[in-house]
Amino acid sequence: MPTNTRRPLVAGNWKMNGDKSLVEKVQSHLAQAELSNMDWVICPPAPYLGLFDAGTKLGVQNVSQFDSGAHTGEVSVSMLKEFGCGYAIVGHSERREDNFESDDVVAQKVAKVLDAGLTPILCVGEPEEVREAGTLFDYIANQLDAVLAEVGIAAFTNIVLAYEPIWAIGTGKTASPEQAQEVHAFIRGHLAKQDSNIAAGTVILYGGSVKGSNAKELFSQADVDGGLIGGASLNPEDFLSICLAANQ
Numbered sequence: 001m002p003t004n005t006r007r008p009l010v011a012g013n014w015k016m017n018g019d020k021s022l023v024e025k026v027q028s029h030l031a032q033a034e035l036s037n038m039d040w041v042i043c044p045p046a047p048y049l050g051l052f053d054a055g056t057k058l059g060v061q062n063v064s065q066f067d068s069g070a071h072t073g074e075v076s077v078s079m080l081k082e083f084g085c086g087y088a089i090v091g092h093s094e095r096r097e098d099n100f101e102s103d104d105v106v107a108q109k110v111a112k113v114l115d116a117g118l119t120p121i122l123c124v125g126e127p128e129e130v131r132e133a134g135t136l137f138d139y140i141a142n143q144l145d146a147v148l149a150e151v152g153i154a155a156f157t158n159i160v161l162a163y164e165p166i167w168a169i170g171t172g173k174t175a176s177p178e179q180a181q182e183v184h185a186f187i188r189g190h191l192a193k194q195d196s197n198i199a200a201g202t203v204i205l206y207g208g209s210v211k212g213s214n215a216k217e218l219f220s221q222a223d224v225d226g227g228l229i230g231g232a233s234l235n236p237e238d239f240l241s242i243c244l245a246a247n248q
């Protein structure tokens with residue numbers, strides 16, 4: 001783990017997977033482990049939030065940008081708070097794509113989550129063609145700038161970032177540790193242009209085909225502060241070994 005004050009975090013994004021029995025399995029696995037040097041959080045589908053033991057750190061995979069009202073199918077931050085949710089993933093590429101969430105909507109959601117006192121896990125990341133075209137850094141900067149314009153740099157003391165290259169999500173094609181580090185360093189540098197102290201303290205997770213077998217190498221990079229885990233978070237043994245890699 002990098003030698004800095006950033007506390008490692010591993011977040012499990014179950015996406016639209018899992019069932020009630022997985023809630024039990026994941027909790028019992030993690031309860032056995034000594035994980036005093038890192039935090040972990042589970043982001044299950046919303047209906048399962050109420051099934052976790054009190055004290056389990058929970059997050060949601062999406063939240064409405066509105067407070068309440070005629071928004072069929074949406075869930076508000078205040079509802080999530082009632083279920084003990086401390087984190088909300090915002091701007092995951094699957095929501096940007098499947099639900100046409102623009103950078104502006106993502107920024108509004110970040111603001112709403114912050115206003116309610118929850119921690120947004122703000123996802124950024126490029127499709128493969130952007131990387132191939134050589135415009136990767138502009139693409140990531142634009143995603144960050146939309147949120148910076150909405151909430152300002154000071155809010156980044158309460159935001160967790162996740163770099164998730166779209167070509168690495170669910171594909172088994174993990175970014176190499178060097179590729180991850182290069183983008184994480186860019187993200188930190190981009191924030192540092194506005195406030196170097198805040199940038200130095202911002203937790204930046206890597207997501208995209210992280211497994212127990214590759215977590216240690218990824219997390220050993222200077223600017224990689226943990227992971228946002230999809231498929232492997234559905235396997236309690238694998239998720240635990242990723243948490244152990246972050247705990248070192």
Ligand SMILES: O=C(CO)COP(=O)(O)O
Nearest residue numbers: 013169170208209230231
């Ligand atoms: O999208 C992700 C987490 O949000 C990453 O998913 P995978 O770990 O399945 O590649």
